[in-house]
Amino acid sequence: MGKNLYEKVFDLHTVQQLPSGNYQVLMGLHLIHEVTSPQAFAMLRERGLDVMHPERTFATVDHIIPTHSQGRPLADPVAEKMMQHVEKNAADFGVTYLGPQTGDQGIVHIVGPEKGLTQPGMTICCGDSHTATHGAFGALAFGIGTSQVFDVLATQTLTLSKLKVRRIEVNGKLSPGVYSKDVILYIIEKLGVKGGVGYAYEFAGEVFEHFSMEDRMTACNMAIEGGARCGYVNPDQITYDYMRGRRYAPKDKCWNKALDYWESVKSDADALYDDCVVFRGEDIEPVVTWGITPGQSTSINGTIPRKADFPGHEQTLIQEAYDYMGFEPGQPIRGTKIDVAFIGSCTNGRISDFESVVELMRGGSFKVAPHVRALVVPGSQAVKAEMIRRGYDQVFSDAGFEFREAGCSMCLAMNPDKLQGREISASSSNRNFKGRQGSPTGRTLLMSPVMVAAAAIEGEVTDARELFSID
Amino acid sequence: MDPKRIKMTGKAISVRGNDVDTDRIIPARYLKCVTFDGLGEHAFEDDRAQLREMGQTHPLDDSRFAEAEILFVNKNFGCGSSREHAPQALMRWGLGIKAIVGESFAEIFFGNCVALGIPCCVVDEATMDELMRENESDARTSFVVDIETREVKGNRRSYPVTIPAGVRQQFIDGRWDMTAELLAARERISATASSLPYFGGWKYTRYG
Known part of the structure; x- marks a missing residue:
């Protein structure tokens, strides 16, 4: 076996x-x-x-x-x-x-x-x-x-201790304007923030096979938000192509030795799993969280769910989320006014995250809404240097985003970047916990970088596919 | 202090709610420190302040529970950030939390508690409901968390708890501080390392 x-x-x-x-x-x-x-x-x-x-x-x-x-x-x-x-x-x-x-x-x-x-x-x-x-x-x-x-x-x-392994397959194709961030938020919403406790998540299926390394990182990054201690994707040619030539990657004679080892650790075709879940990529739309856990989310055209839709023991937390966020059940998430937009973090602070936004903004006359404070924070100095080399800093600055130095920034408020009072932030980070972004009453809506950019421009949660004519 | 953690006796405190994350247990601004000293007073600080503003009292601010040493919680307690500052704050709050009983725990939090000698025991939803009610109706009630017999006892009755067998044994033997045990395997560590092609073969050599 x-x-x-x-x-x-x-x-x-x-x-x-x-x-x-x-x-x-x-x-x-x-x-x-x-x-x-x-x-x-x-x-x-x-x-x-x-x-x-x-x-x-x-x-x-x-x-x-x-x-x-x-x-x-x-x-x-x-x-x-x-x-x-x-x-x-x-x-x-x-x-x-x-x-x-x-x-x-x-x-x-x-x-x-x-x-x-x-x-x-x-x-x-x-x-x-x-x-x-x-x-x-x-x-x-x-x-x-x-x-x-x-x-x-x-x-x-x-x-x-040894974990159980759950294979999560996402098959088919993602629709335009749907990103890795939406996929992982969707998975967490379906399986719950406690669903992964005791498990490692193996992400697989056509969607993950076609994902770039950076897309895979975004999804694995949030495995922990689904309760899983770790998440992984089997290595393949996309992995090896990404690695080749990087500073500490094996080189010369070691490269082939490394390839042998990497190929040998892949899951076997007849591997057994403790659990297996299958989703369809076509079912996933841009996702926005509305509550105080990453599992409390809806698709962009959805509404805040009703308490009665949840099991009894979850209802206290749902009520707590309504109260904290100031949302009513049945209210559409779209149109929620935001104060702050944040693109960055270990979830979405890589070059491809900024690229996805710049590609849509370039050539347009998009401007951040006057009442929105918008931060673009590269995940590393190398990402920052590459952004400057490609002229992204200019694109973002011209549109009214602040272009910053590398760090965790507003993901967790241990540095000067913080929400004030009850501000609402559209954020590409990973946690919408109470107080997470630095104000004990601040509110976080998690979404993909493209959705954050769209919210920054419109000044409210919006469907990026319409704003940027993505089809 | 005797490292054995067999029977923890003390008054209890109930912090209700599922998915209580470690940002709530200890807000990130208190992670700006180079020691864990003084974290206790900031446990649940933002939750406490919010309830105070709403004219309510968080259990940690309720003087009836000021001497609690056993914490009752619901599901997925300690989820989110891996910060050990969370259990470090709880063990420094008041007299110090010595055991936690809950419906389930987030894994990293659970592991952090083991490393600090704080057993986390699991009971079902109905049991937790009874335990919390017993605790809240009379804060003077003393509870016993017995790792050996795998039960938690109040005044009225005792309830079975579950705790992974290996962890239970660590607490009974007083071997929850693992470093010495891990270090004792020095030779096996290097044997495992040299069996791995990347550890022994291609090293982290800086290229370019």
């Missing part, structure tokens, strides 16, 4: 089964950022331990770094202190630091793939739940807490 990729990669990296029944699993790559690592390094010092594999450990800064200017010292003294901690920890323990001065800085989940650090058949971890992103390459990638960051620094291993 065949095996799926999860089983193969898990088994290959298993050091031993522990007396508890869990497994000690070797990590091929450990990514670090400034928020979840300082305490872990402090524990290393306390216990007199070294980083076991500094050559497999890479650090950057993303959460706290301001996007209007990266100039030092940072205006926020606590943020400055956190920067200094990362710099010192990396230097003291021999970890490569992709800091702002190197031109390699960016959101950890954008930097890893873009530098070729993320590779198929690898185990990857980071003190960040969106580590699931790296699964797009056929890697097993886990978000972990700080105590586990310490474990990985000291031992390069992690205690893991």
Whole structure:
């Protein structure tokens, strides 16, 4: 009987089964950022331990770094202190630091793939739940807490229990104006934010087979929002083409050796799964969240659902969402006035995300609505440089978007980019939790970058397919 | 402190709601820190403030529950961000939360709690409803979370809880701090590493 990729990669990296029944699993790559690592390094010092594999450990800064200017010292003294901690920890323990001065800085989940650090058949971890992103390459990638960051620094291993695997096939074709972001929001709405607890998600089917690597990253990034600890796509020629020539990707003689390994970890045709779900690409329309979990969404021409449509135990949360968002059941989502538009984040801060918007805006006389504050935040310094090279910065600026430095920005409000009061934001990020974007009463509507751009221009949630004549 | 976590006894507090995410448990602005000290007072800060504004009281602000050490929650508690700051805040709130009983937990949160020695036990919806009612009707009630017998006991009766066998054993043996155990396998770690073509073969060499 065949095996799926999860089983193969898990088994290959298993050091031993522990007396508890869990497994000690070797990590091929450990990514670090400034928020979840300082305490872990402090524990290393306390216990007199070294980083076991500094050559497999890479650090950057993303959460706290301001996007209007990266100039030092940072205006926020606590943020400055956190920067200094990362710099010192990396230097003291021999970890490569992709800091702002190197031109390699960016959101950890954008930097890893873009530098070729993320590779198929690898185990990857980071003190960040969106580590699931790296699964797009056929890697097993886990978000972990700080105590586990310490474990990985000291031992390069992690205690893991074995997950079940659910294969999610999206077959057929996506309609024009429907993107990877819509696909993953649709899947989460269908399977629920708890649907993936206990599972790894294997994304497959014609839609995923045709997706670019960046589309795959967007979908895997949000596996965690569906409750799955990780999500992945089997590696294929699209994966290998993306990897070739990247800085840390295998080269020359190693390339063919790598290809053999990558091909060997793919799910077998007769692999078994604990569960299998099939969707049709044609059924998916542009999706907008209306509530306070990423599962509370509707298609652009849909309405806020009625409480009675949900099981009893979900109804309290639905009511909480109406109250927090100020929405009534039956109200169309389209036409909701927005205050802020944000394009960026580890979900949608890659070059193709900005490209999708620029292609539609170029040549038009589109302008951000006067009452909307619109931010375009590249996911990394490399993405920013490429945008400038292609002239995207000008396109966005001409349309009235602010073009910023690389970082997490308004996805999570640990830097100066925040909502104020009850502002509503159209956001290409991944979480619409209460207070997520920095104001305890701020409201987030998640959608694709193209839908965010359309909302920015119209000043309200709108169908981007009509505004940009997509067909 | 004895690392064994067999029987946790204490007053309880109920935080109702499904899908309570870690941004709500500890808002991101408090992640701007280099130690976990002082996080306790900010647990559920924004939820508390919002209820206060609406003239209501969050359980964490209700003096009747100020001495609680056991937390009752509903489904998918701790979803969202992997921030360990969430359980770190709960274990530093008041007397410190020592055990959590809920209908289900998000996985990363659950793992973070294990690493901190906080057992998370699961009960069904009807049981949680009874536990929360018993707790809210008389905050003085003392509950026992017994990992060995797999039950949670109030004044009225005891209810079965589930906890993964391996994790249960870790708490009983006091082996939830895994680092020493992981480190002891140093030789096996390097054997596994050299068996992997990428670990041993092509190294992270910077090209170009």
